[in-house]
Amino acid sequence: MIDAKKIIEIVDAAAKKIDAEKDFLTQLDNEIGDGDHGINLSRGFKSVEEKLATFADKDIGAILKGVGTALVSTVGGASGPLYGTAFMKAGNVCKGKFTLTDEEIATAFNAAVEGVKMRGKSAEGEKTMLDSLCPAYRAFQGGVDGGKNLVQALEDAVNAAAQGVEYTKTIIATKGRAAYLQERSLGHQDPGATSSLYILQAALDVLKKG
Amino acid sequence: MVGIVIVSHSQKLAEGVMELAQMTAANVPIAAAGGLENGALGTSYDKIKNAVESIYTADGVIVLADIGSAVMTAEMVLEDMERDNVKLIDCPLIEGAVVAAIESIGGRTLNEIIEKLETV
Numbered sequence A: 001m002i003d004a005k006k007i008i009e010i011v012d013a014a015a016k017k018i019d020a021e022k023d024f025l026t027q028l029d030n031e032i033g034d035g036d037h038g039i040n041l042s043r044g045f046k047s048v049e050e051k052l053a054t055f056a057d058k059d060i061g062a063i064l065k066g067v068g069t070a071l072v073s074t075v076g077g078a079s080g081p082l083y084g085t086a087f088m089k090a091g092n093v094c095k096g097k098f099t100l101t102d103e104e105i106a107t108a109f110n111a112a113v114e115g116v117k118m119r120g121k122s123a124e125g126e127k128t129m130l131d132s133l134c135p136a137y138r139a140f141q142g143g144v145d146g147g148k149n150l151v152q153a154l155e156d157a158v159n160a161a162a163q164g165v166e167y168t169k170t171i172i173a174t175k176g177r178a179a180y181l182q183e184r185s186l187g188h189q190d191p192g193a194t195s196s197l198y199i200l201q202a203a204l205d206v207l208k209k210g
Numbered sequence B: 001m002v003g004i005v006i007v008s009h010s011q012k013l014a015e016g017v018m019e020l021a022q023m024t025a026a027n028v029p030i031a032a033a034g035g036l037e038n039g040a041l042g043t044s045y046d047k048i049k050n051a052v053e054s055i056y057t058a059d060g061v062i063v064l065a066d067i068g069s070a071v072m073t074a075e076m077v078l079e080d081m082e083r084d085n086v087k088l089i090d091c092p093l094i095e096g097a098v099v100a101a102i103e104s105i106g107g108r109t110l111n112e113i114i115e116k117l118e119t120v
């Protein structure tokens, strides 16, 4: 179970985490992209932070939609429409809700991942953010279905995402800018998969504090 | 006349493509949405939206985009607009822009131009 206040805390923590890791994300994107992923996302999450105060009395659907809109408008790279769509699609299934059960969180997580696939015309195994998001969602859903509590299920999700990030080092990119590098993308971890891991980690950190 | 919007990561590229299209179709309604607000490389939701709105008429608008985030961001702008006479077409950007501009000046409808672009 989670309420709107916690969602805002998570968004805030994600923004801070992205900002703290900005240079590392940019460095990863330098290796296999155009070196702007950290810059893009920290710009986007800064504009999210500026809107946080206006979310105070909103339902979870409206909050997530607001986050998505801000990201689409300000990120400027592929991760903008991708994360933007993810948050908006998650928001769609939380319309009017001020609390979410763990099952509802899993439903929203799934909607977010499906949103990325739709927007990116992409799938798992193409060396993108989906390589951390998809296994993370499966682990989370599995945890919830298996009767784990929210923190445990999210811990499983974060571990799966971290493994997903490692996995991206072993595959060739076939989507996104890194796809132009073909086999030269091998050995490098995907920036978007890494930022997805950070966002999930930020959520876990907040929930662990209780 | 059908309007045309050129979406690119680069302001220079978007404006250059627009120039080329205007060379053979001087009076075509066309707008460029290139780069970010601060001039950096990237795609801006607001720039795309404003560009479409600046030339929108009931005849419709064709949107052409370069790569990656330009395509995805343009898709989102169009979904939010909910106008079925504003279409994002997947074709080579420069040739597509030139062909669309000539056809638009020639008085073709949105659907006729889209059909033409599918062969570019």
Ligand SMILES: Nc1ncnc2c1ncn2[C@@H]1O[C@H](COP(=O)(O)OP(=O)(O)O)[C@@H](O)[C@H]1O
Binding pocket: A029, A033, A034, A036, A037, A040, A041, A076, A077, A078, A079, A080, A082, A116, A119, A120, A121, A122, A127, A128, A129, A130, A175, A176, A177, A190, A191, A192, A193, B068, B069
């Ligand atoms: N089609 C796609 N589907 C899923 N994720 C994608 C796709 N294209 C790019 N990405 C993700 O976006 C990240 C790059 O983001 P960013 O640097 O902000 O965008 P850009 O490539 O436009 O500079 C990649 O590391 C990858 O994870």
Ligand SMILES: [Mg+2]
Binding pocket: A029, A033, A034, A035, A036, A037, A077, A177
């Ligand atoms: Mg990049």
